[in-house]
Amino acid sequence: MSDCVEQTRVGCSIGGAFTALAIPGVLPILHSGSGCLATNEYFLSISNGGQASFTYRHGAIPSSNLIDEDVVFGGLEKLENVIDKTLEYYDSDLLVVINGCTPALIGDDVAQLLKKYQRSPVPVIHADAPGFKGSNIYGHHEVLKAIIQGYPFKKSSKGQGYKEKGLVNILGFVPSYDPHWAGALEEVQRVLEAVGLKPNILYGLGRGIANVKKLPEAEFSLVLDPWVDTEVAELLTERFQTPVFHYPNLPIGPTDTSRFLKELAHYAGLNPKRVNDFIKKSEDEYYFYLSRAVQWLYFGKNSPKKFFVVSTSGYALALTKFLVNDLGLAPAALYATDIPANPDKVADLFAQELRSLEGGVKANIAIQDDPGVVEEEIKSYLAKELKGSGVHFLFGSSWDLDLAEDTRSLLVPISAPAATVVLASHFFGYRGALNLLERIFNQVPNLG
Amino acid sequence: MANFELDEVEVRELRLGTIKAFYGTGEELTAKGSCGGLGDGKRCFSTSSYCSHITAMLDISVISDVVVIDHGPVGCSAGIINWNVNYQGIAKLAGFKARRIKVVSTNLLEADTVYGAEEKLKRAIRTAKARHNPGAIFVLSTCVSSVIGEDIAAVVKELSVELNLPIGFVGCAGLRSKVWATGFDASKHAIINALPIKKPQAKRNVVNYIDFFAQTTPTVVKYLAALDLKPLYLCCYSKVADYATLAESVATTGVCKTLSSYLGAYLEETFGVPYLKNNFGIGGTESFKSWFLDIAKVIGQEDKALAFYHQDLEDYEPTFRELKRRLKGVRAVVTLGPGFAFDIVSLLEELGLEVIHANAHHFDPVIDGVKGDVTTRFDHPVSTSISDMQHYETFKVLQKLKPDILVARVHAGQNYALPLGIPCVSLTGFESFGLEGIATTGNLILENLANVNLVKKLAAKTTLGFSRSFLESNVESFVIKEAV
CATH class of the missing domain: 3.40.50.1980 (Nitrogenase molybdenum iron protein domain)
Structure with a gap:
C-alpha cells in the first residue's frame, strides 16, 4: 500500500452506499459526517458517467451528520432518530446502516443499537465501513456481506438447500x-x-x-x-x-467472450449446440459491423498501434486481451489502479492470462496504488521510445487529460472517474466491443 | 471580528452565529438576526449534505501552482475530480489555461489511526515537493486526522523550514463545523497565514475578485476596464506569488459574499483595502449599479461609472421590458446558498416573477467586517427557510406550493422538483451577474418554461421512494426547535 495516493481512482468504503442504492428498494443510512457521501458521490457518480442513483437520490439519503459534540457524547442517539424517521418517511425493503470513520474511532456500538430493530417490518442491517479500512470496493464488499449475513432469508418452500x-x-x-x-x-x-x-x-x-x-x-x-x-x-x-x-x-470482444462462453458451458453443463450457435451468430454480427468500418479506418490514416491502460484490474485485463487479440494493438505500459485486496494473487492471475496472448505478444499489467507514480512512469517510458514513434491510445480516466496531452495520446475514458455521460452503453461481450470500438475510432482524427 | 492568528479558523457558527435550521419569513429571520436573537433551530430528521472539508479543498486547490495534501483516508479527497473537471472545462471557456488540480492523499489506514501518521504526512509532503515543485503546499485536516489528534500545525512548521517552502495548514475537518461554508474561511485563513501579504508600497489598478471559476469574466473585465482597472481572480487561476500583492489592489469584491467575506475583511482590517461587502452585482439592476459604483467610489470615479452604466443600460432596457412582460406572474421557488439566494429573489422580482419561497443553505446574521459586524438583511414577507440540502423538506415545500419554476444551483434541489413536473433553472452566480446576466436569467427561465415536455414526462415516470404517509402529510417544515 502506497504512502500517498494522487489522482485517486478509488473512493472510500462509504462508497459502498452506491451498491446498496443500485438494488431497488434498498436504502442506505449513513452514520458519518455530513459530507462523506457527497465526496464519494462526486467521484463514483456525478463525475463518473454522469450517473445518479435512481430511486433514493442525492439530497435525501438519510445521514446522522456527525459533528464534534458527537465525538464527545457519541452519535448513537442521533442515528436512532434517523433510523426511526427513515422507517416513517420512506418506502423500502431493506435499510443498510453504513458507519464511517468517526463512529468507528469513537466506539459507537451500532450493532448493539440495531438489535432494537430485530422485529422491524423492514429489516435494518449494519455494514461497518470506515474509510480508513479501505476503498469503495471494500465498502461494496462490506455491504454485500452485510446483506448475506444479516438479511433474514426464509427457508425455501422447496426444501432446505434447494437450488x-x-x-x-x-x-x-x-x-x-x-x-x-x-x-x-x-x-x-x-x-x-x-x-x-x-x-x-x-x-x-x-x-x-x-x-x-x-x-x-x-x-x-x-x-x-x-x-x-x-x-x-x-x-x-x-x-x-x-x-x-x-x-x-x-x-x-469475440475472442475472450467466446472463450468465456465455452468455459461456462463446460462448467454448467449447457447444451453445446445452443452455445456454439450463439457464439457463431454473435461473432458474425460483430464482424459485420466492424468490417464496414475498416475502409474508413485505413483510408489516409494510420490509427495508433500502441496503448497505455490505467484502469481497474478487471478492465485492464479485459482491454489488454481485446486490444491485442482482436484489434491487433501493441501494449506499451499497463496499470491496475483499483488497489486490490490481494495484489499477489491478482498479479499471478494477470501473468497467467497474459501468457496466452495471441501472436506471441508480451504484456505485463503492473499493480500501482498511486496513479501519481503511473504518470511519472508513462512519461519515462515515452522518453525511452525511438524517435518517430507515433501516437498512443490511453485508456484511463478523467484524471488523465493532461497526461494524454503531454504524451500525445488519444484518451479513451474507461474507469472511474470517467466524466463522460454514460446511459445504456457498455463494453461487455460482442456488442460491448462494438460500443468500445466506436469510442476508440472516434478519437482517431479523420484524415482520409 | 475573526481571529486571524489561530492555527485553525474559528467556525462560522461561533464566529458569526450562523444557523442552518429555520422556517418562517424573511422578515422574521432578519428581525431575529438583527437583534442578535437568532439561535439555530433543529430538524427532526437529517440527510447527507456537504461538509467544510469539501469546500476548503475546492477553494484552495485551484491556486494554479499549489499542491494540496489531504491528511485523511483516500475517500475524503476522491470527490475533487468533479471540481477538477469543472475547473479545466470552464478555464477553456474563460480563456485561462488550467492544468489539473493536484491533490495528494496521505491514504490513512487503520494502522495509522492506532500509531499516528505524522511521519507519513511528512513523506507525502516531500513526495509532493519532489513531484510537482509547487509554489506552496497546503495540508488539510480531515475527521480522522482530527479525531486521532495529528499535530498537523507542527508538521507544517517543521517541513516548511526543511523544504524552504510556504506550507499552510487548513483546519477543515468536516466535524469541526456544521456549516459547510466554514471551509471557504478555512482555506482563506490558511492562505493568510502561509502566504504573507506585503504592505503595499503603491497601489495598482487592480481589484481583487473572489470567485469560484471567474465565469463572470466578460462583464467584470468590461466594467473594470471602463475605470482603467483589472481583476485579479482569487483563488481560481491565481498563483502563489499573487498573494503578496493583494494589498496593492484598490478594493476587494467577488461574486459571492459567503466566499469572499473572510479574505475581504482581513484585507480591509489589516491593510485598509476596502471590502465592498454590500453589493455583489447579481441581484438585478440596482444591485449591479451599486456594485459598480462601490468600486468607482474607491477611486473617485463615480460620474464616469454612472455614465458608463447608463449607456449600457439603455442597450438592455428594451430586452428587460420584454422579459418583464413575458415573465409577469411566473411563480418561483429559490433554493441557493445565502450568497446568492436573497439577491436572486430581488432579481427575479425585478423581472416580474413572484417568488413564493426562498431557501438558503445557511444564514449568517452578521458577516466578517471591519468596524463592527455587518448585519445581513432579508426584509421580505416571503416564506423563507434555511436548510443545508435537507431536500425532504424542499420536496414538501414544492409539493405544497407547486411553483412554475425552481431556481436552484448545484445542491440537488432539482432532483425534488423534476419528479413533481416543475421545470428548473440553475444559477451558479455568473448567469445573473450584471446587465447581461439579468437578461440571461430571464431568457433561461423563459426557455425552460417554453417547452416542458421532458419535465412532464419525466415526472410521470419518476418516484423518489418516499412513503405514502410522507407524501400525503401536510407537514412542510421539519424544524422542531424554533430559533430563538
Whole structure:
C-alpha cells in the first residue's frame, strides 16, 4: 500500500452506499459526517458517467451528520432518530446502516443499537465501513456481506438447500464505480439467457429484494473480475454451499467472450449446440459491423498501434486481451489502479492470462496504488521510445487529460472517474466491443 | 471580528452565529438576526449534505501552482475530480489555461489511526515537493486526522523550514463545523497565514475578485476596464506569488459574499483595502449599479461609472421590458446558498416573477467586517427557510406550493422538483451577474418554461421512494426547535 495516493481512482468504503442504492428498494443510512457521501458521490457518480442513483437520490439519503459534540457524547442517539424517521418517511425493503470513520474511532456500538430493530417490518442491517479500512470496493464488499449475513432469508418452500437449475448469481460488478455497470448487466442477462442460464442480478432496472432472496437458491455464482466479489462468492459458498465459477474478467470482444462462453458451458453443463450457435451468430454480427468500418479506418490514416491502460484490474485485463487479440494493438505500459485486496494473487492471475496472448505478444499489467507514480512512469517510458514513434491510445480516466496531452495520446475514458455521460452503453461481450470500438475510432482524427 | 492568528479558523457558527435550521419569513429571520436573537433551530430528521472539508479543498486547490495534501483516508479527497473537471472545462471557456488540480492523499489506514501518521504526512509532503515543485503546499485536516489528534500545525512548521517552502495548514475537518461554508474561511485563513501579504508600497489598478471559476469574466473585465482597472481572480487561476500583492489592489469584491467575506475583511482590517461587502452585482439592476459604483467610489470615479452604466443600460432596457412582460406572474421557488439566494429573489422580482419561497443553505446574521459586524438583511414577507440540502423538506415545500419554476444551483434541489413536473433553472452566480446576466436569467427561465415536455414526462415516470404517509402529510417544515 502506497504512502500517498494522487489522482485517486478509488473512493472510500462509504462508497459502498452506491451498491446498496443500485438494488431497488434498498436504502442506505449513513452514520458519518455530513459530507462523506457527497465526496464519494462526486467521484463514483456525478463525475463518473454522469450517473445518479435512481430511486433514493442525492439530497435525501438519510445521514446522522456527525459533528464534534458527537465525538464527545457519541452519535448513537442521533442515528436512532434517523433510523426511526427513515422507517416513517420512506418506502423500502431493506435499510443498510453504513458507519464511517468517526463512529468507528469513537466506539459507537451500532450493532448493539440495531438489535432494537430485530422485529422491524423492514429489516435494518449494519455494514461497518470506515474509510480508513479501505476503498469503495471494500465498502461494496462490506455491504454485500452485510446483506448475506444479516438479511433474514426464509427457508425455501422447496426444501432446505434447494437450488434452482440454471439460476446463477452474477458477481464481480461494482455498481456506479464501473460507469458502464447498468448496460453491461443488461447484456450479461441477454447473453446468459441466450445460452440457457437464468442470471440472478441484484442491481438495476426491475431488480431488487426478490433477487436478494434468490441468492441462496442459485446453482452457482459467476464472478467476472480478477478480485472483486471473490470474497463475496466465498461467503455464499460458506452460508449456502453455492459453488463458484470464476472467470478472470468481464470479457470484451469475440475472442475472450467466446472463450468465456465455452468455459461456462463446460462448467454448467449447457447444451453445446445452443452455445456454439450463439457464439457463431454473435461473432458474425460483430464482424459485420466492424468490417464496414475498416475502409474508413485505413483510408489516409494510420490509427495508433500502441496503448497505455490505467484502469481497474478487471478492465485492464479485459482491454489488454481485446486490444491485442482482436484489434491487433501493441501494449506499451499497463496499470491496475483499483488497489486490490490481494495484489499477489491478482498479479499471478494477470501473468497467467497474459501468457496466452495471441501472436506471441508480451504484456505485463503492473499493480500501482498511486496513479501519481503511473504518470511519472508513462512519461519515462515515452522518453525511452525511438524517435518517430507515433501516437498512443490511453485508456484511463478523467484524471488523465493532461497526461494524454503531454504524451500525445488519444484518451479513451474507461474507469472511474470517467466524466463522460454514460446511459445504456457498455463494453461487455460482442456488442460491448462494438460500443468500445466506436469510442476508440472516434478519437482517431479523420484524415482520409 | 475573526481571529486571524489561530492555527485553525474559528467556525462560522461561533464566529458569526450562523444557523442552518429555520422556517418562517424573511422578515422574521432578519428581525431575529438583527437583534442578535437568532439561535439555530433543529430538524427532526437529517440527510447527507456537504461538509467544510469539501469546500476548503475546492477553494484552495485551484491556486494554479499549489499542491494540496489531504491528511485523511483516500475517500475524503476522491470527490475533487468533479471540481477538477469543472475547473479545466470552464478555464477553456474563460480563456485561462488550467492544468489539473493536484491533490495528494496521505491514504490513512487503520494502522495509522492506532500509531499516528505524522511521519507519513511528512513523506507525502516531500513526495509532493519532489513531484510537482509547487509554489506552496497546503495540508488539510480531515475527521480522522482530527479525531486521532495529528499535530498537523507542527508538521507544517517543521517541513516548511526543511523544504524552504510556504506550507499552510487548513483546519477543515468536516466535524469541526456544521456549516459547510466554514471551509471557504478555512482555506482563506490558511492562505493568510502561509502566504504573507506585503504592505503595499503603491497601489495598482487592480481589484481583487473572489470567485469560484471567474465565469463572470466578460462583464467584470468590461466594467473594470471602463475605470482603467483589472481583476485579479482569487483563488481560481491565481498563483502563489499573487498573494503578496493583494494589498496593492484598490478594493476587494467577488461574486459571492459567503466566499469572499473572510479574505475581504482581513484585507480591509489589516491593510485598509476596502471590502465592498454590500453589493455583489447579481441581484438585478440596482444591485449591479451599486456594485459598480462601490468600486468607482474607491477611486473617485463615480460620474464616469454612472455614465458608463447608463449607456449600457439603455442597450438592455428594451430586452428587460420584454422579459418583464413575458415573465409577469411566473411563480418561483429559490433554493441557493445565502450568497446568492436573497439577491436572486430581488432579481427575479425585478423581472416580474413572484417568488413564493426562498431557501438558503445557511444564514449568517452578521458577516466578517471591519468596524463592527455587518448585519445581513432579508426584509421580505416571503416564506423563507434555511436548510443545508435537507431536500425532504424542499420536496414538501414544492409539493405544497407547486411553483412554475425552481431556481436552484448545484445542491440537488432539482432532483425534488423534476419528479413533481416543475421545470428548473440553475444559477451558479455568473448567469445573473450584471446587465447581461439579468437578461440571461430571464431568457433561461423563459426557455425552460417554453417547452416542458421532458419535465412532464419525466415526472410521470419518476418516484423518489418516499412513503405514502410522507407524501400525503401536510407537514412542510421539519424544524422542531424554533430559533430563538
